[in-house]
Amino acid sequence: MSDKRRALPAVDTLLSHPAVVQHGAGHRLKRRALRELLTAERQRLVDETSAVPDLDSLAYAGVVHIEWLSRSRAPSVFNLTGTVIHTNLGRSTLAESAVMALTRAACEPLALEYDIESGRRGDRDHMVEALLCELTGAEAATVVNNNAAAVVLALSAMGAGREAIISRGELIEIGGAFRMPDIMHASGCILREVGTTNRTHAWDFESALGEATGLIVKAHTSNYAVEGFTSTVEERELARIAHHHGVPFMVDLGSGALTDMAALGLPDEAQPYESIEAGADVVTFSGDKLLGGPQCGLIVGSREQIERIKRHPLKRALRVDKLILSALEATLLLYRDSDDIAADIPTLRLLTRSEAEIAACAERLAPALAGALPADFELSQRPCRSQLGSGALPVDRLPGQALVVTPTGERRRRERRLRELEQALRQLPRPVVGRLHDGALWLDLRCLVGAADETAFIQQLGALQLAQATP
Structure with a gap:
């Protein structure tokens, strides 16, 4: 080993440095x-031109590395993408009452599968089944870990080994290459597609029904829209056809709003109770999209079909734990009891923010952001259109306001500087995630709410590490 590397202090020496001692981490993590850190320094000092850092510098570098090792690999971020229910950013945030219920469930034993009255084993679905039935009009309900699982389980229980009839225009693909044909195959169903991409009629389903039919399926086209010369079969008619031939009718709603979105000034979205009223035997939808709860898949419908689904071997593999059920129960209680659901459910609160409120936020933040940017960037405030996200209402947009950062100079330099800015914002203590569009970085402020968030956003701009432009 070279003399330079021998000059490095021992681990115990660094452990006794005041900067390290004062850090609140445990001894094991510090060591x-x-x-x-010392291993990395030894490798660096192989280069004879490198200098040996002093003890204080090493200690402070050690504190930084302690912080890095103890950080979450999924840190909180500022979602300024313009997509409210962003799958890659965790979809919906929970209401305060749901967070409290989740915390209680994490800290205390619950009567999860224990019947207090009889003292015997119970069914964990009892926590939410009555609420789901009340809110949807269904006879029974069950919960699994996401809507994809709900679809797989329902198809497996009702149609394995038999044909599942679906319109060709509803053979959807959503994020992560989740394709309805693949899901049907995985669940053991035989896909029987009818109609065409843009037009399907009742007689298409009538003609396809036979001894091999297991069920009829309708999938909500949540992440795209077909417009123009189109025709679809209403749920009530599909239910009539299915029941006339003695097979169940299933509806996959995807997003699954539990309140009248139009009454909140938002684009209308199908609700589970509408499908139940139309005659659907089973309806599946997500808990963490428009509903604004934790990640889960909800299955509601007739008692006969829900019991059939719950008896399937996959149900135990796909069930949710006490944390999810507790947060879901608290969220459903808000839908049942709240006087102002748009204020009590964070996702609905974000979706219903007025453009004027968002514009006022932009005006407050603009001076601080402008002051943190190098001279070769221009900042402007512009109107924008936000997305609901996660496959909900793909065509509709919400009017909002954004801070738009545009680099100056020749084209190649502008492209490089834009990438540097985006990366620098993502490296802040609380990463800022925006959207690149039309040669600029758009920071849609719909999801930046409240004085605490505004203050945190402004205060960390001093840590923005973005060099001045170079030729």
Whole structure:
């Protein structure tokens, strides 16, 4: 080992440095961080031109590495993408009462599968089944870990080994290459597509029904829209056809709003109770999209079909835990009891923010952001159109306001500087995630709400590490 590397202090020496001692991390984490730091320094000092850092510098570098090792790999971010229910950013945030219920469930034993009255084993679905039935008009309900699982389980229980008839225009693909044909195959159903991409009629379903038919399926086209010369079969008619031939009718709603979106000034969205009223035997939808709850898949419908689904072997593999059920129960209680659901459910609160409120936020933030940017960037405030996200209402947009950062100079330099800015914002203590569009970085402020968030956003701009432009 070279003399330079011998000059590095021992781990115990660094452990006794005041900066390290004062850090609140445990001894085990500190020792690991300092060992990794010294290993990296030894490798660096192989280059004879490198200088040996002093003890204070190493100690402070050790504290930084301790912080890095203890950080969450999924840090909180500012979602300024313009997509409210963003799958990659965790979809919906929970209401305060749901967070409190989740925390209680994490800290205390619950009567999850224990019947208090009889003292015997119970059914964990009891936590939410009555609420789901009240809110949807269904006879029974069950819960699994997401809507994809709900679709797989329902198809497996009702149609494995038999044909599942669906309109060709509803053979959807959503994020992560989730394709309805693949899901049907995985669930053991035999896909029987009818009609065409843009037009399907009742007689298409009538003609396809036979001894091999297991069920009729309708999938809500939540992430795209077919416009123009189109025709679809209403749910009530599909239910009539299915029941006339003695097979169940299933509806996959996807987003699954539990309140009248139009009454909140938002684009209308199908609700589970409408499908139940139309005669659907089973309806599946998500808990963490427009409903604004935790990630889960909800299955509601007739008692006969729900019991059939719950008896399927996959049900245990796909069930949710006490944390999810507790947060879901608290969210459903808000839908039942709240006097102002748009204020009590965070997702609905974001979706219903007025453009004027968002514009006022932009005006407050603009001076601080402008002051943190190098001279070769221009900042402007512009109107924009936000998305609901996660496949909900793909055509409709919400009017909002954005801070738009545009680099100056020749084209190649502008492209490079834009990438540098985007990366620098993502490297802030609380990463800022925006949207690149039309040669600029758009920071849609719909999801930045409240004085605390505004203050945190402004205060961390001092840590923005973005060099001045170079030729």
